[in-house]
Amino acid sequence: xxxxPDTSAKITRYRPPQAxxxxxxxxxxVRSVVSATVIAVPYDVERLLHATAGLALWAEETGLPRxxxxxxxxxVIDAFxxxxxxxxxxxxxxxxxxxxxxxxxxxxxxxxxxxVPPKLHAPANPHKPxxxxxxxxxxxxxLRLRGQQRTDxxxxxxxxxxxxxxxxxxxxxxxxxxxxxxxxxxxVYTGIERSPVAARAQWExxxxxxxxxxxxxxxxxxxxxxxxxNLIGSWSHLHQPTDGLPPLSVGRLRAGWIVELMCERIDHxxxxxxxGLASAASLARFQSSRRSTTPPRPGSCAxxxxxxxxxxxxxGEGPAASTxxxxxxxxxxxxxxxxxxxxxxxxxxxARSDRRRAGRPARx
Numbered sequence: 046x047x048x049x050p051d052t053s054a055k056i057t058r059y060r061p062p063q064a065x066x067x068x069x070x071x072x073x074x075v076r077s078v079v080s081a082t083v084i085a086v087p088y089d090v091e092r093l094l095h096a097t098a099g100l101a102l103w104a105e106e107t108g109l110p111r112x113x114x115x116x117x118x119x120x121v122i123d124a125f126x127x128x129x130x131x132x133x134x135x136x137x138x139x140x141x142x143x144x145x146x147x148x149x150x151x152x153x154x155x156x157x158x159x160x161v162p163p164k165l166h167a168p169a170n171p172h173k174p175x176x177x178x179x180x181x182x183x184x185x186x187x188l189r190l191r192g193q194q195r196t197d198x199x200x201x202x203x204x205x206x207x208x209x210x211x212x213x214x215x216x217x218x219x220x221x222x223x224x225x226x227x228x229x230x231x232x233v234y235t236g237i238e239r240s241p242v243a244a245r246a247q248w249e250x251x252x253x254x255x256x257x258x259x260x261x262x263x264x265x266x267x268x269x270x271x272x273x274x275n276l277i278g279s280w281s282h283l284h285q286p287t288d289g290l291p292p293l294s295v296g297r298l299r300a301g302w303i304v305e306l307m308c309e310r311i312d313h314x315x316x317x318x319x320x321g322l323a324s325a326a327s328l329a330r331f332q333s334s335r336r337s338t339t340p341p342r343p344g345s346c347a348x349x350x351x352x353x354x355x356x357x358x359x360x361g362e363g364p365a366a367s368t369x370x371x372x373x374x375x376x377x378x379x380x381x382x383x384x385x386x387x388x389x390x391x392x393x394x395x396a397r398s399d400r401r402r403a404g405r406p407a408r409x
Contacts, residue, residue: 126138
């Protein structure tokens with residue numbers, strides 16, 4: 046294996062910052078491991094040297110044999126990265142582990158002819174949002190139920206489609222978690238650590254359910270555990286909608302809430318923060334659902350009608366409409382402009398101006 050001069054020079058000159066006296070003992074082995082694997086892994090040579098040298102020095106300090114095959118065993122790599130947990134961020138610990146395991150796989154293929162283990166990866170398969178007709182049908186079906194079944198169905202629909210909550214968050218919701226900051230304000234959900242979320246206008250029915258529940262759980266209030274694996278799934282299995290409607294799924298309700306916000310062109314960072322996602326990049330898996338979403342109804346929030354409260358996240362119509370904190374948008378209707386850069390006077394003022402000019406002679 047022949048390396049280019051630049052890579053070879055970096056490997057030869059490498060020395061860890063504040064290297065201990067044992068570095069000279071393990072340096073040849075570190076350089077040989079990196080030289081043998083640098084072409085087979087998709088990482089910079091500096092990163093490979095840094096990670097491999099750290100592992101080698103830790104193994105030397107721990108008293109392990111001075112042998113790369115011993116250093117790169119899975120349990121040794123895990124013990125090394127766990128020893129750095131108090132120094133590095135959790136994501137950095139995981140990154141070190143990935144680098145070293147890739148080095149181990151590449152070294153096994155190079156030295157012993159063993160195949161590189163296959164990378165098992167499942168394609169992103171997010172929940173498919175309900176169509177507008179399906180969601181309206183589910184709401185009508187829930188309203189026709191009686192007693193606790195009606196309350197449970199509306200709680201699932203409202204918390205999933207109105208707030209975009211995850212199943213565990215839906216299960217943990219109590220009536221006291223929903224409150225209205227003031228008269229005319231939207232119903233705000235405060236039972237999560239991320240940004241407060243406001244209900245869509247069509248799910249204001251949750252206000253009555255929350256008042257009735259009080260300090261009890263909103264969904265299946267007679268239970269004793271805050272969450273169980275099949276808590277929501279078993280209820281959906283036992284209560285199948287009629288008229289050919291699909292089963293009730295919190296995942297699909299939450300996906301529809303996210304896609305609707307994306308269709309309204311709200312900033313993706315704000316959507317991710319409100320949804321509790323790691324970053325805006327997590328919204329990429331919803332792009333296909335966004336493209337297949339039907340056009341918004343005229344006058345709806347998705348069609349451009351916004352009336353937002355500055356301190357909550359969500360969206361809707363009328364006074365209850367809102368979005369993520371600090372995000373405001375303004376726009377002018379081109380049809381209202383009498384000429385570029387100028388808006389017409391209000392109707393009352395314009396009428397007065399017309400009456401004044403009626404008695405004046407035209408200017409030459």
